[in-house]
Amino acid sequence: MSLLQFLFILRVRYKAFLLGFFVIAALVALTSLRIPSYKAESVVVVDATLPDPVAGFVLAANGPGTYLPTQADIAASDYVAQKVVKALRMDQDPALTELWTEHTDAQGDKVAWLANVLQKHLSVSLGKESNTITIGFRSDDPRLATQIANAFSAAYVDTNIELRAKPAQDSATWLRGQVQTSQNRLDQIQTRVADYRRTHAFVESVDHIDVETNKLADLMQQLTLIQGQLYAANSKRQLAGDSLQLPEVADDPVIAKLRSDIGDARARVAEASVDLGVNHPTYLQAKSHLDALEAQLAHEQQVSMSGFSRSQSIDKAQEADLKTAIVAQRARVLEINQERNELNVLEQEQQAAEAAYQEVSRRYTQATLQSGSVQTNAVVLSSATQPTMPSPGPVIYAALAMVLGTAFGALAAFYREITDRRVRFSRDIELTAELPLLADFCVPERRTWRRVMSNPKLLK
Numbered sequence: 001m002s003l004l005q006f007l008f009i010l011r012v013r014y015k016a017f018l019l020g021f022f023v024i025a026a027l028v029a030l031t032s033l034r035i036p037s038y039k040a041e042s043v044v045v046v047d048a049t050l051p052d053p054v055a056g057f058v059l060a061a062n063g064p065g066t067y068l069p070t071q072a073d074i075a076a077s078d079y080v081a082q083k084v085v086k087a088l089r090m091d092q093d094p095a096l097t098e099l100w101t102e103h104t105d106a107q108g109d110k111v112a113w114l115a116n117v118l119q120k121h122l123s124v125s126l127g128k129e130s131n132t133i134t135i136g137f138r139s140d141d142p143r144l145a146t147q148i149a150n151a152f153s154a155a156y157v158d159t160n161i162e163l164r165a166k167p168a169q170d171s172a173t174w175l176r177g178q179v180q181t182s183q184n185r186l187d188q189i190q191t192r193v194a195d196y197r198r199t200h201a202f203v204e205s206v207d208h209i210d211v212e213t214n215k216l217a218d219l220m221q222q223l224t225l226i227q228g229q230l231y232a233a234n235s236k237r238q239l240a241g242d243s244l245q246l247p248e249v250a251d252d253p254v255i256a257k258l259r260s261d262i263g264d265a266r267a268r269v270a271e272a273s274v275d276l277g278v279n280h281p282t283y284l285q286a287k288s289h290l291d292a293l294e295a296q297l298a299h300e301q302q303v304s305m306s307g308f309s310r311s312q313s314i315d316k317a318q319e320a321d322l323k324t325a326i327v328a329q330r331a332r333v334l335e336i337n338q339e340r341n342e343l344n345v346l347e348q349e350q351q352a353a354e355a356a357y358q359e360v361s362r363r364y365t366q367a368t369l370q371s372g373s374v375q376t377n378a379v380v381l382s383s384a385t386q387p388t389m390p391s392p393g394p395v396i397y398a399a400l401a402m403v404l405g406t407a408f409g410a411l412a413a414f415y416r417e418i419t420d421r422r423v424r425f426s427r428d429i430e431l432t433a434e435l436p437l438l439a440d441f442c443v444p445e446r447r448t449w450r451r452v453m454s455n456p457k458l459l460k
Helices: 003-012 014-034 064-075 079-088 093-102 110-120 143-198 205-242 255-273 280-369 392-419 426-433 449-455
Strands: 038-046 122-126 132-139 376-381
Touching: 003 014, 014 392, 038 064, 038 143, 064 079, 064 122, 064 132, 064 143, 079 110, 079 143, 093 110, 110 122, 132 143, 143 280, 143 376, 205 280, 255 280
Parallel strands: none
Antiparallel strands: 038 132, 038 376, 122 132
16 A cells, blocks of 8 residues: 555545544543643662772672663662562551552562552663663652652662671671681680690790700710720720730830830849859849839739720720710600690691681671671762652643554544445456456546546556
């Protein structure tokens, strides 16, 4: 169908068109007059870049692209609507209670049902290229619309604070137990450290550890010295072969004096034997004196040899004692080092427990501050004022009546045309007779509209 055909049908069926138009226009007018609707709006500004004064991070960490739509959904949520119902004490209103009983037979949650009713008349929209949220409420009572719109704004701001404080409160409750647990563990470790220090008071003394270590070093030095002496003595004995050739025996001044005296006595004995003979008293006296000197030399050599052997025995005894003392001292040093290591482990556990306790205490303090904070990044920019004109206004209702009336009138004209179909165009003859049209005669007129209307061929 062409535009000219459409206009021709409206011209022919103008009565049906006008009837539909005026009926719809009258209905819209009556609706606007009988049920006036007032809309009150409150504007809330949301600062997505405001940092948290306690934690220090930005509240809108994910950016305004997702943060503002989320805030709009929160403002229109059931939770906020239920807070409005409780704040305005709508659940205690007898009329609303009767209405709830009538619709639900007193089944279900009255607050949730009233909140659902409020949400049907609530509108939440985001500002264009701005961080504002407009909260509107529509009602036939302008005062009620204003009151509920402001209540929704206040409830949204309170919910914004509560959504930040509630996780902090839960964290503070959990961290309180962790602080107590950490403190108990720290107390236990501190008690263990104190008991260990009291039982092993010398462990922490660095001087004592140095003294014990120096004792071990001195004992090992003495052992080395004794072993050197024993090694030298054994070497001397092996090299000498005979005890008389030992340096300790040969170099003895007494023995050396006796050997010198024996040499002189032997010379006198030899001289007496030649000059006087072996039976002469002088010879016998010299021989007796020589024998006494040799006996004394043998005795002194035996004494010197005994002293050398006794010195070796003493050195061996000292070596054994030093070895025993070194083993005991080494065990003592190892025990002190082990106890020192155990104390270091306990001190490290104490430091770790102190660090854990301080960290948990810091987080508990932070969570406690956040749970009591009233800081929010949502502020009511402008409260709703009582509207004086219905919304939408007369101009909007008039435009709505024109649009709906025109559409319904066109539908009425087409319906009338379909129910009462007539031959108006040459194309209608072909469709009705199912035969081709051979000729079409018409008389043109000067006026364009009449010429078009009288020449159906032009309407094809």
